[in-house]
Amino acid sequence: MLELKDKWVxxxxxxxxxxxxxxxxxxxxxxxxxxxxRKREHTEDLVEEIKGHGVKAFSVAAELSExxxxxxMADAVLKK
Incomplete structure (x- = not known):
């Protein structure tokens, strides 16, 4: 498996x-x-659960067909 520690996905x-x-x-x-x-509120609980693993997390929203x-969304990711 690839080394994923401290990488962003x-x-x-x-x-x-x-x-x-x-x-x-x-x-x-x-x-x-x-x-x-599609909506950030759909992943609020997931972000907190992920952070519980000792890593960083944030959410973005977009309709991928638009x-x-x-x-x-890409701009928001690059700003972080």
């Missing part, structure tokens, strides 16, 4: 299902996690 569709589980797994491997969903929203 972006997990899309992280509000539920497989995306949520992947985000949690990345945190357990020591990665800092950016979680994506190019302008994706651009804004």
């Amino acid at each position: 972006l997990v899309t569709g992280a509000s539920r299902g497989i995306g949520r589980e992947i985000a949690l797994a990345m945190a357990k491997y020591g990665a800092n996690v950016i979680v994506h969903s 190019e302008e929203e994706v651009r804004k």
Whole structure:
């Protein structure tokens, strides 16, 4: 497995299902996690759960089928 400690990962569709589980797994491997969903409030609890693993986390929101929203999301990630 790749060394993920202190690396940043972006997990899309992280509000539920497989995306949520992947985000949690990345945190357990020591990665800092950016979680994506259509609305940030959908991932508020997940961000706190991830931080409980001793890593950094924050959320971003975008409708991935809308190019302008994706651009804004990318800008937000790069600013962090």
